Amino acid sequence: MSEIVIVGLNHRTAPVEVRERLAFPADTVGHALRGLRERDGISEGVILSTCNRVEVCVLSEEGYKGVEHVKDFLAGFHGIPIGDLSGHLYHHLGEGAVRHLFRVSSSLDSMVLGEPQILGQVKDAYGYACEFKTIGPVLDKFFTKSFSVAKRVRTETRVANSAVSVSYAAVELAKKILGDLPDKVVMLIGAGEMCELAARHLLSAGAKGILVTNRTFERAVRLAEEFGGTPVRFEELGVHLKRADIILSSTGAPHFILKREDVEEVIRIRRNRPMFFIDMAVPRDIDPDANEIDNVYVYDIDDLNNVIETNLEERQREAELAEEIVVAEVAGFRRWLDSQQVTPTIVSLRRKFDEVRQAEVAKALSALGTADPKTRKVVESLASSILNKVLHSPIASLKRETDGRSPMEMVTAVRVIFDLPEEEAEGEPEALVRPHEQGGNVGNQ
Amino acid sequence: MHTVLLKVTALFYLAGALAYLHFIFTLNERGAKLGRMLLLIGAILHAAGFVVRYFVAGYTPITSLFESLSFSAFAIVCVFLAFELRYHLRVLGAFVAPLAFGFSVSAAFLPGEVRALAPALNSYWLPVHVILLFFGNAVFAVAFGAAVMYLLMERELKRKKIGAIFKRLPSLNVLDDINYRCMTIGFPLLTLGIITGSIWAEYAWGSYWSWDPKEVWSLITWLLYAALLHGRMTVGWRGRKAAILAIVGFCAILFTFLGVNLLLPGLHTYTNLSG
Numbered sequence: 001m002s003e004i005v006i007v008g009l010n011h012r013t014a015p016v017e018v019r020e021r022l023a024f025p026a027d028t029v030g031h032a033l034r035g036l037r038e039r040d041g042i043s044e045g046v047i048l049s050t051c052n053r054v055e056v057c058v059l060s061e062e063g064y065k066g067v068e069h070v071k072d073f074l075a076g077f078h079g080i081p082i083g084d085l086s087g088h089l090y091h092h093l094g095e096g097a098v099r100h101l102f103r104v105s106s107s108l109d110s111m112v113l114g115e116p117q118i119l120g121q122v123k124d125a126y127g128y129a130c131e132f133k134t135i136g137p138v139l140d141k142f143f144t145k146s147f148s149v150a151k152r153v154r155t156e157t158r159v160a161n162s163a164v165s166v167s168y169a170a171v172e173l174a175k176k177i178l179g180d181l182p183d184k185v186v187m188l189i190g191a192g193e194m195c196e197l198a199a200r201h202l203l204s205a206g207a208k209g210i211l212v213t214n215r216t217f218e219r220a221v222r223l224a225e226e227f228g229g230t231p232v233r234f235e236e237l238g239v240h241l242k243r244a245d246i247i248l249s250s251t252g253a254p255h256f257i258l259k260r261e262d263v264e265e266v267i268r269i270r271r272n273r274p275m276f277f278i279d280m281a282v283p284r285d286i287d288p289d290a291n292e293i294d295n296v297y298v299y300d301i302d303d304l305n306n307v308i309e310t311n312l313e314e315r316q317r318e319a320e321l322a323e324e325i326v327v328a329e330v331a332g333f334r335r336w337l338d339s340q341q342v343t344p345t346i347v348s349l350r351r352k353f354d355e356v357r358q359a360e361v362a363k364a365l366s367a368l369g370t371a372d373p374k375t376r377k378v379v380e381s382l383a384s385s386i387l388n389k390v391l392h393s394p395i396a397s398l399k400r401e402t403d404g405r406s407p408m409e410m411v412t413a414v415r416v417i418f419d420l421p422e423e424e425a426e427g428e429p430e431a432l433v434r435p436h437e438q439g440g441n442v443g444n445q
Numbered sequence: 446m447h448t449v450l451l452k453v454t455a456l457f458y459l460a461g462a463l464a465y466l467h468f469i470f471t472l473n474e475r476g477a478k479l480g481r482m483l484l485l486i487g488a489i490l491h492a493a494g495f496v497v498r499y500f501v502a503g504y505t506p507i508t509s510l511f512e513s514l515s516f517s518a519f520a521i522v523c524v525f526l527a528f529e530l531r532y533h534l535r536v537l538g539a540f541v542a543p544l545a546f547g548f549s550v551s552a553a554f555l556p557g558e559v560r561a562l563a564p565a566l567n568s569y570w571l572p573v574h575v576i577l578l579f580f581g582n583a584v585f586a587v588a589f590g591a592a593v594m595y596l597l598m599e600r601e602l603k604r605k606k607i608g609a610i611f612k613r614l615p616s617l618n619v620l621d622d623i624n625y626r627c628m629t630i631g632f633p634l635l636t637l638g639i640i641t642g643s644i645w646a647e648y649a650w651g652s653y654w655s656w657d658p659k660e661v662w663s664l665i666t667w668l669l670y671a672a673l674l675h676g677r678m679t680v681g682w683r684g685r686k687a688a689i690l691a692i693v694g695f696c697a698i699l700f701t702f703l704g705v706n707l708l709l710p711g712l713h714t715y716t717n718l719s720g
Contacts, residue, residue, distance in 0.1 A: 162612070176611060177602060179618030271681025274617065291603060295684045303605045310607055 002043070004142060004337070005066040006097040007074065007089055008055030011111050014088035022078055022085070024049040032077055033134040039069050043409070044136035046143065048104075048125035050118070052111055057101065059138050067091045098142070098333050102326045105146040106153040107160065113315045114160040119150045137412045138340065142333070149329045156325060159318040162311040167198040169307045170278050170299075171205050174246050177276045177297050180206070184245040187211040189237070189257070191223060192250030194280050194301075199227060199248055211244060213237055215251070238262065242269045250280040256287045263290040278304070342398050345411045348420045353391060357383045447501060448557035450494035451515045455549040457487030458518060462546045465538035469613055477535040484522050484542060491519045502559045505572040507579070510706065511555040516575075517702070518549035520583035528587055532623065536613055540590035570645035574638060581634030582698050585670070588627030589695035592688035595620040599685055617684065624687050628674050635670060639663055658709035662701035669694045 009019065024032050024047055036045040036058065044059035056074065060066020071089060075082040092100040103109045105122045126143040129135040135143070154160055163169040178184055186207050188199050191214060199210060210229030214220035217233055224231035232240045237257075241247070251257060258277075263286075267275060274295040279286045284300055291298040299307075338344060361383050365376060398410060414420070461483035468476030495516070498506040507516045525541045528534065598614045601607065614620070642663075643653045654660060673690040676682035682690070 173602070173607075176598070176616045177618070179616040179622075272683050273681070274684065294686065297602055299605065306605065307607045 002059055002061050002138075003063045003066065003094050004057065004097045004138070005060045005064075005070060005091065005093055006055055006057045006100055007067055007070040007091045008048075008053060009085075009088045009090065010053035010055075010109070013090055018085075018088050019051070019054065021080060022054045022074060023051075024054065029128045030132045033129060033132045035077060036070075036073055037134040039073060041066060041069055044129075044139040045134045046125050046129040046139055048122055050121045053104070055101075055104070057097070057139065057142075059136065064093060067093070094337075095330060095334055098337070099326060099330045101142065101146045102149045102329055102333075103323075105150040106322055106326065107150070108153070108319055108322055108326065112164060113312070113319055114164075116160060119147065122150075123147065136409060138337070141336070145329070145333055149326065152329070153322045153325055157318040157321045159315050159322050161318075162314060164308050164311050164315065166194055166280075166301070166304045166308065167201045169304050169311070170198040170248075171201045173278075173297075173299065173307070174202060174276050175205070177274055178245055181208075182206045183208055185209050185211065185243055186229075186246045186248065187213070187232075187241065187244035188223065188227075188229075189213050189247065189249040189285065190215075190251030190253075190281065191219060192280055195248040195250045195278075196223075198278065198280075202246060202248075203227065207246070211240055213240070238266075241266050245273070245275060247275065247277045247286075248280065249277065249285040251285050253281070253285060254283060256285060258286045258290070260287045260289045260293070263287070263296055264293055267293055267296055280304075340411050340415075342411060345414055345420065346395055346398060349391065349395070349414065349418060352418060352420060353387055357387050447494045447497040450490055450497070451511075451557065452549075452553040454487045454491040454494070454515075454518070455546065455553045457483050457490065458522065458542060458546040458549050461487060461522075461538070462542035465535070465542050469536050469539040472613065477538065480538050480542065481526070481529065481535075484526060484538070484545075488519060488522045488526065491515075491522070495519070498559065502562070504562050504567060505575065506559065507575045508562060508566060508571075509555075509560065511552050511557045513575075513579075513702070514548050514552035514555070516579055517582065518545045518547075518552065520579045521545040521548065521586045524580065524583040524587050528623070532619070534615060534619070534623070536615065537587070537590055537594070537623075540593055541587055544586055544590065565649045568645060568648060570641060570648065574641045574645055577634050577641060578638035581631050581638055582702065584627050584631035584634065585691070585695050585698055588624050588631065588691045591620050591623040591627070592691035592695075595624065595688040596685065596692075599688075621683050621687065624691055625677065625683075627691070628670065628677070632670050632674055635667055639667060658705045659701065662697070662705050666694065666697040666701050669697055 009022065011019070014022075029047055029049070032047055033045055036042060036047070036056065041060055041062040042058045043061055046057045048055040048057070054074075056070050058066055058070055060069065062069075070091075071082060071085065074080075074089075075085055100109070101122075105119055107114050107116070107118050110118050122143070126135070129139070129143075163172045174184070175181065181202065184207050186199055186202050186209070188195060188210060203210060210224070210227050211232050212220045212224040212227065212229050213232040213234050213236075214223065215234050217231065220231040220234070223229075241258075241262075249257070263275070263277075267273075272295045274297070277286050277290065277296070277298040279288075279298060279300045282301065286298055286300075288298055288300065290296050339348075361380055364379050368375060368379075394414060398414060461480045464476045464480035464483055466476075467473065468480060495506060498512075506512050521541060522545045525538065525545070528537065594614050595617060597610050598617055598620065601610045602617070642660075646655065647653045669690065673682065673687060673694065676690075677687060
């Protein structure tokens with residue numbers, strides 16, 4: 001019986017030294033996919049390879065044996081003894097595999113919960129398999145379904161909302177304090193990786209311009225060039241500070257470079273137009289007491305880390321809702337998968353023709369008027385024997401073990417040709433109700 | 446019929462307020478859409494009620510306490526809907542719609558029959574004076590809602606405990622902007638309202654200004670808002686300071702509108718409980 005099988009490893013099961021040896025760079029994927037497909041018992045295959053995970057998903061015609069086939073393939077392709085791998089590899093079968101891919105695509109299995117890249121990477125893997133024609137009807141349906149599950153998770157939960165990195169948290173805060181960024185000026189004091197990253201994010205979020213200052217002016221000039229901003233002499237910081245709405249600071253100074261009085265003075269000159277100071281230096285550059293001044297907000301690195309932590313906790317809570325969506329979707333897909341097996345297909349094939357037979361017999365009998373029992377019997381047996389003879393060979397072919405060809409392909413063909421009703425692979429149709437929405441008063445779901 | 450119509454609107458405003466509250470808690474878009482729809486229907490019924498009452502009474506029916514409270518609710522809803530149309534600030538509904546409900550439900554418990562108008566009040570100045578003032582007050586009510594939102598948001602940002610409020614409310618800058626817009630619209634309305642009242646007083650009572658408690662408190666309110674507007678334009682009073690003044694100003698309006706009528710007798714006590 002054919003079964004979906006996933007064998008893989010990720011950041012939790014394998015260190016980077018192992019992951020990098022098993023990775024499939026883009027230029028080898030085509031070769032690998034063909035090699036995979038040529039193996040016995042494997043009728044469809046997709047390979048996902050990112051820096052955090054390698055997953056090989058196949059449709060195995062021999063059920064569990066497919067796991068061994070894929071492991072052999074992985075070891076053989078990369079020339080690594082299988083014994084070196086076994087401790088790092090995990091595998092999922094059938095429903096477990098469905099759940100696994102749905103979780104991966106929805107970013108519930110990612111190192112940073114809810115990170116957005118993984119869905120694109122799964123889509124790329126699917127694209128390769130389509131390009132090299134190693135995907136068939138089952139995995140095709142499986143992967144496209146996983147994209148829609150991921151989309152549902154993204155829109156129905158807040159698992160991917162709110163920033164979980166320092167630089168994004170800084171952008172988010174800046175937007176809530178200052179509103180739209182396009183008329184806001186950023187000032188970068190000193191040079192630090194995190195500050196520069198935050199500055200880049202602020203600029204790409206639309207900030208109007210950037211002033212760069214540094215104790216060594218040459219450095220400021222160089223950085224300003226890089227950002228397309230204006231260099232400012234460190235000694236003239238006080239003069240230019242009033243132009244800045246967002247100040248990113250990370251100097252190596254041993255004491256505050258901006259004292260509360262300095263900030264009070266600047267905010268007065270600015271006629272209280274708000275300022276947002278992001279102090280990433282340790283020891284700190286900006287007097288934290290300045291946060292008490294109206295329209296001034298001072299966040300140091302700990303404050304930003306706390307914000308991120310709160311956001312991560314929120315993502316964790318939302319992940320529970322997302323898991324419920326996955327469970328519902330797995331059940332739906334399972335129903336579709338089951339209907340793709342031989343026996344249910346034969347059943348629905350018979351049912352469909354039986355309905356035709358009954359309808360036609362009834363029509364014939366009513367045309368004959370009050371037929372005597374003998375005529376009635378003849379008509380009925382005529383219909384059944386035609387039906388049985390016609391259906392004999394398709395059913396026999398479905399039951400026969402086909403060499404090389406997947407029975408699922410056959411099943412799919414039969415279902416299409418005879419237009420058999422499709423088990424919907426949808427999850428629960430109604431949207432999930434959040435716990436705190438239950439008992440809501442007006443405008444509830 | 447018109448009295449029932451005016452009272453029934455309280456139910457729409459209640460439902461609208463609940464829908465907006467549901468929206469702010471769950472962030473489910475449907476709550477905001479439903480809230481806006483309910484407020485709109487309420488306001489249309491409300492307007493219809495006032496039109497019918499105008500023809501029945503034969504004068505602009507904003508004289509008794511019942512009518513005043515009811516018209517306040519109507520004005521607040523109209524001003525809020527206009528702001529929402531312009532700024533798409535749906536969360537504001539959760540703060541302003543309950544206010545409209547508060548006014549309309551207080552009206553619903555008062556006797557609502559039409560009375561004969563005191564001769565002194567029967568003038569073309571009546572609609573001009575009251576409509577200017579009530580819409581001015583409604584604009585200040587929206588400023589009050591935005592100010593409460595500002596203070597909540599500011600507190601969360603200052604304490605650096607980012608949570609539910611941070612995610613739901615708009616940026617401080619937008620809230621402060623709403624405050625300023627409200628001042629630039631509300632203050633001229635208030636000023637014109639007082640001036641027309643004064644002219645009307647000259648006709649009705651023979652004096653432009655008679656230091657009646659209502660007039661005194663109107664002047665206090667006017668001075669408060671004048672100070673706020675002046676401070677913002679000259680030395681940049683904005684943010685927290687502007688928000689607090691908008692709240693104080695609205696309290697002064699409430700006292701001028703209700704407190705004076707109920708506590709301090711004077712010429713304007715046409716509008717007290719006994720009518």
